Amino acid sequence: MTGPNTNRPILVFDVNETLLDITALAPIFERVFGNADSLREWFAQLILYSEAVSLSGGYTPFNILAAGVFRMLGKTKSVGIQDVDIEALSTAMATLPALPDVHPALSALKQSGYRLVTLSNSPPGSGESPLMRAGLAEFFEQSFSVHTVERFKPHPDTYQQVAEALDVSPSALCMVACHVWDTIGAGAAGWQTVLVRRAGNAEILAPGVRHPDWIVDDLNGLLEIATSEWT
Incomplete structure (x- = not known):
């Protein structure tokens, strides 16, 4: 060394x-939740749960966890999340x-x-x-x-x-x-x-x-x- x-x-x-630039994801959150600010809420929750998973000794890939937190946010806001929404998020995150x-x-x-x-x-x-x-x-x-x-x-x-x-x-x-x-x-x-x-x-x-x-x-x-x- x-x-x-x-x-x-x-x-x-x-x-x-x-x-x-993760703000490129904003149109998805605007369409799904009616509020682009939900992007920040989702990302903060994603980091929180990624850290919680590590602290508890578990692991799931970040993109899969991102989709899970997206669905969770939908439940807390009483918004139905469709598979097409998850696909759009995954595609946007990769580009x-x-x-x-x-x-x-x-x-x-x-x-x-x-x-x-x-x-x-x-x-x-x-x-x-x-x-x-x-x-x-x-x-x-x-x-x-x-x-x-x-x-x-x-x-x-x-x-x-x-x-x-x-x-x-x-x-x-x-x-x-x-x-x-x-x-x-x-x-x-x-x-x-x-x-x-x-x-x-x-x-x-x-x-x-x-x-x-x-x-x-x-x-x-x-x-x-x-x-x-x-x-």
């Missing part, structure tokens, strides 16, 4: 909402577009010599990945999934698998994510962390909550860190 490289860490990107700042930022980081990988709650598929469909796969040397260890982020095993696979110490890795629960988990695993303030996400200031090492408004802010603090 190599020693820490704090000057030029390997950047590990979360995928959903950090790189890919999310990249957020506007992502492609230019990843291109600049890659050209500057940074090593880039991803770590996602989503399982690998048999066909084209969401990153491939979004035109981002070329920037990453490897894409990791929690499916390998059957634990969802922020379980320690999800981060450990990346360090072991890349044969680096935890401090040589930097998690880039828009979710505080992800930066908390990565920080606890010994990683550096960057929180990206995507819409609907922010840092938490409370005693006992691990704070991200850096907070940026978008990936342009990550580029500034890369050129000022890691070179």
